Amino acid sequence: MAALRSAFQFLSPSRAWLPVWALVVVLFLSSPAAWAQQLRGVVLDKETNAALPFASVSVPGTTLGTTTNVEGEFTLKVGRLPITLLVSELGHVRDTVRVSSAAEPLRIALASATITLPEVKVGSYAFRLVDRAFRQMQRNYGRKFYGKAFYRQTTRIGGEPTELQEVVWDVKSTNSRIEGTAIAQGRYAAKQSITSFSNFSLYTKSYGLYDAKADTLKSLALLSPNAVKNYLLELKGVVAGPDSTKGGIAEIDFETRPELTKYRSQGTIWIDVDSYKVVRYRMSTPNFTATTSNLNQKFRNTKLDIEMSFQNSDTDDVAPLEFLKVNLAAELTTPGKSATPLTVSSFTFFYDTSTTPTSIPYARVSVEDRDLQAIKSIKYDAEFWANNPVVKRTPVEEEVIQSFEKKGAFGTMVPKAAPKPDVRLDKNGRIIR
Numbered sequence: 321m322a323a324l325r326s327a328f329q330f331l332s333p334s335r336a337w338l339p340v341w342a343l344v345v346v347l348f349l350s351s352p353a354a355w356a357q358q359l360r361g362v363v364l365d366k367e368t369n370a371a372l373p374f375a376s377v378s379v380p381g382t383t384l385g386t387t388t389n390v391e392g393e394f395t396l397k398v399g400r401l402p403i404t405l406l407v408s409e410l411g412h413v414r415d416t417v418r419v420s421s422a423a424e425p426l427r428i429a430l431a432s433a434t435i436t437l438p439e440v441k442v443g444s445y446a447f448r449l450v451d452r453a454f455r456q457m458q459r460n461y462g463r464k465f466y467g468k469a470f471y472r473q474t475t476r477i478g479g480e481p482t483e484l485q486e487v488v489w490d491v492k493s494t495n496s497r498i499e500g501t502a503i504a505q506g507r508y509a510a511k512q513s514i515t516s517f518s519n520f521s522l523y524t525k526s527y528g529l530y531d532a533k534a535d536t537l538k539s540l541a542l543l544s545p546n547a548v549k550n551y552l553l554e555l556k557g558v559v560a561g562p563d564s565t566k567g568g569i570a571e572i573d574f575e576t577r578p579e580l581t582k583y584r585s586q587g588t589i590w591i592d593v594d595s596y597k598v599v600r601y602r603m604s605t606p607n608f609t610a611t612t613s614n615l616n617q618k619f620r621n622t623k624l625d626i627e628m629s630f631q632n633s634d635t636d637d638v639a640p641l642e643f644l645k646v647n648l649a650a651e652l653t654t655p656g657k658s659a660t661p662l663t664v665s666s667f668t669f670f671y672d673t674s675t676t677p678t679s680i681p682y683a684r685v686s687v688e689d690r691d692l693q694a695i696k697s698i699k700y701d702a703e704f705w706a707n708n709p710v711v712k713r714t715p716v717e718e719e720v721i722q723s724f725e726k727k728g729a730f731g732t733m734v735p736k737a738a739p740k741p742d743v744r745l746d747k748n749g750r751i752i753r
Contacts (some may be wrong), residue, residue: 336702352597358709359396359419361426363388363407372430374643376632380416383674385631387643389714396524397709408543408632410569410590410600411559433568435557445491446572450589454543456528456637457496465493465640466680467673468504470710473520473666473691476514477652482513484716484733485691487521488708492682495630495638496543496598497528500682505704506695509724509733515612515652517664518690523646524668525685527626529601540583542574550580550691558593559746567593583607597639602627608648620659622650631673643667671710700732 363375371392378385379398388394396405402420405428412430419426469491475483483509489501510516529543536545547553556571570593575586587603608622625647630639646666651659705711725735 321515322325322679343449357398357401357422359422359426361394361428362392363390363394363409363428363430365412366429370735372409375407376630376642378406378632380406383672386671386713387669388678394723395709395713406632433559435559446555447548449570449572449591449593449596450542450547450553453591455696456596457543457598460495460638461532463495463566463638464675465673466676467491467670469668471521471524471666471668472714473664475517475662475664477513477515477662478660481720482511483516483651484509484720484724485695486711487695490680490682493641496530498525500684501525502680502682503694503698505701506698507700507705508692508695509729511724511729514660515614515617520664520666520693521686521691522687522689524644524666529598529628530689542589550576552577569599597637598630600629615715616654618653619650620653622648624648640673643670658720666739667714669710669714
């Protein structure tokens with residue numbers, strides 16, 4: 321598994337002889353004002369010192385940005401220093417940090433934001449915000465974004481990791497969903513197990529808050545003209561922002577009405593009360609159906625969780641996707657055997673996003689897609705993974721790595737086993753050397 325461990329290490333550039341004139345150029349480009357800087361840091365809660373996962377770290381006025389990982393850590397490459405970073409996280413006051421050196425890791429603490437309730441009828445205000453968010457998303461759906469996305473999927477069966485897939489897509493998206501992808505690189509590790517998932521990325525590629533082609537009159541989505549008919553809403557509060565002239569971010573819990581029996585979901589949506597942009601969305605549903613190639617196997621007690629976050633943008637009515645998480649928990653049953661718990665989790669991080677169209681042939685999602693087949697169709701490039709800071713920012717859990725090391729794993733992440741020596745014996749059963 322050394323290949324998996326080393327995949328997150330940077331390679332050192334080779335040394336080469338340079339003529340004097342070239343040395344002058346190198347010395348000029350190596351000056352602090354011109355050389356790219358790699359910033360490292362952690363974002364914490366100011367009061368509790370707890371790490372803040374998925375906090376946004378960006379450079380105002382540019383497309384440079386990232387999010388913290390589950391430990392609150394981040395890395396961000398910038399062109400030059402000094403520079404100003406904008407750091408934000410739901411439930412905390414946004415802050416700006418002036419950075420003049422990349423020598424030491426940054427430690428950024430965000431204060432908890434105050435939560436208020438507006439002086440209006442709370443029940444009607446929640447429905448009003450959701451309706452305005454739907455109208456705003458519908459109106460701006462035609463805006464497209466182009467960039468890249470890093471996708472990681474981990475399967476655990478009986479608590480033990482059995483699959484690990486990582487893909488970098490070129491991606492086309494809107495203000496509410498992915499519209500198309502093209503695989504750029506992929507790698508995987510796997511072990512023999514009782515089942516595997518051939519197209520779990522389907523949920524990441526197909527899920528959206530709004531679809532222009534859907535029949536809005538029949539839609540069961542929260543962001544549709546049918547929110548009053550299909551959902552119960554509760555305004556939990558409004559998180560005040562750093563600018564006192566603006567309203568802040570409304571936190572609204574939702575769940576399908578009891579009379580809606582064919583579809584069930586509940587969750588939370590966060591909406592900017594001034595621009596009506598969706599900031600984040602989190603949903604859980606038991607309505608998951610899937611089949612396996614083994615007709616005796618069935619899923620039960622399923623729960624599908626989806627979370628979407630959108631990039632911070634104060635200057636535009638449209639915000640592109642920042643990350644998308646999908647998690648499935650279920651039990652796999654086989655006649656005559658105890659049920660086996662399983663989970664499949666994926667995390668997709670969007671980066672290098674812009675509005676500049678490309679000539680890349682983005683493919684729309686299809687139920688015929690096969691994730692592992694797509695990965696195998698691309699030539700594995702070990703250096704691409706070793707030098708990719710996006711992959712480095714979300715390292716694979718040590719427990720997952722160790723699991724694949726201990727068991728007979730296979731795949732592009734796992735080094736091939738050394739060939740066994742040709743052992744020959746003499747007539748007395750002794751090894752011939």
